[in-house]
Amino acid sequence: MSRASDRAYEAIRSMILSGELPAGSQLGEEALAEKCGVSRTPVREALRRLESDLLVTRTDTQRSFVADWSIDDVADAFELRAMLEGKAARRAAERMTDDALDRIRAANRQIDGALSKPGGDVAGFLEGNREFHTVILEVAGSRRLAALLGTLIEQPVVWRTAHHYGRDALRRSHGEHEELIAAFARRDGAWAEAIMVGHILRAYHAYADAHRGLTDTAMQLEAAE
Amino acid sequence: MSRASDRAYEAIRSMILSGELPAGSQLGEEALAEKCGVSRTPVREALRRLESDLLVTRTDTQRSFVADWSIDDVADAFELRAMLEGKAARRAAERMTDDALDRIRAANRQIDGALSKPGGDVAGFLEGNREFHTVILEVAGSRRLAALLGTLIEQPVVWRTAHHYGRDALRRSHGEHEELIAAFARRDGAWAEAIMVGHILRAYHAYADAHRGLTDTAMQLEAAE
């Protein structure tokens, strides 16, 4: 992670996710290189990675821009993610070990702990959540499935979803995890898949509702001018 | 395609697919650069692309090797491909236009033509086959689905499958395409998905059978020494 190309990747990525670089902005290699304090070479590498993450698009003439995520794109991403994570959950249930089950339980305990804190520890929730899904993917034992999901899980929308969640929605998420654990403990692949698909799609609708709200607000603001 | 990095990508890729660079070979950037007649810079870029194609793996110390495809990896890839292409077929059926349907029919006519030639025009078959699946992916209208499948369809095993196919297997493939067309014409997503999944999985078993045959032969040769 201390390599210059990794730092450039993280820096550019966080600039996109934070909105500092809004959708549609052109990403000049030289400008980014200066911002990140590295030369163009690692920046180029970072841009290619971001492109394969679909956070960056390139025109036919090789110019890079921050990708524009329409609501349809988001729906598309969640739909695929539901399918792939559902598949991963099924495989994981069929191959579950006692050891991995313990790690999954520990991850969900961490989530519970984060939710019980006074302020509501969103970072702790996200970390536990990531561990939870990571272990499942590991147990599923498909390098390719992991690779495909890797391009879907860390996208801007997914990242922001937890911040749209209210506390009760996070609680419900924790409850669904408990159900998943029950399915894993019984090695019931079909059950695990069903719960996981529902889990992801509920997250999608939470995002879509919040997004609709934001859009409406923006429209009201425009109308008020 | 005339850019040096594209030439390097194609060159290295074909060296891997042809077996000139066997699985496990180390891929030194300098050596590849000389072979391809370009500098290390475009070779590095090509290697990253091949890595995301899973044709190349990198150790924790950043050294590149030709990826080793075990039979389990192959099964894994086909299983995922069946799921994703099945999904694509379902979406395509639900959104099918008359225009696209004509293109799909034309592609299958080309396949038919290739099969009717005396020698058995494998290249023509592959081209028609690619067009067939490409149009479906296009009509499915999911950039992300297309991106995910892109990393699965051009892999060594898939590429070689058609060469393992006998003439009758290719005929059967053509027949399944006809069934798919029928499902598309009726906009029946569930039917299209079912046929597509079967289509891909049959291709897998054709490959696996041929592979088993090859392995047995190799084992016999070893035993004969």
Place this chain on the structure above:
DNA sequence: GGCAAAGCTATTGTATACAAATGTCATAGG
């Protein structure tokens, strides 16, 4: 005034040099 072509600017692509990191081998010590 509109359009086209030419030249200028901005941006990306490639090569090369050097720095950093990794792997290898030989040698010395236990």
Place this chain on the structure above:
DNA sequence: CCTATGACATTTGTATACAATAGCTTTGCC
């Protein structure tokens, strides 16, 4: 004989210079 350590070779990472190309502006012609 095995292991550890050091020097040396190999390989990858980064910076920079230069080349090629796309985009823009200006100017001249119709």
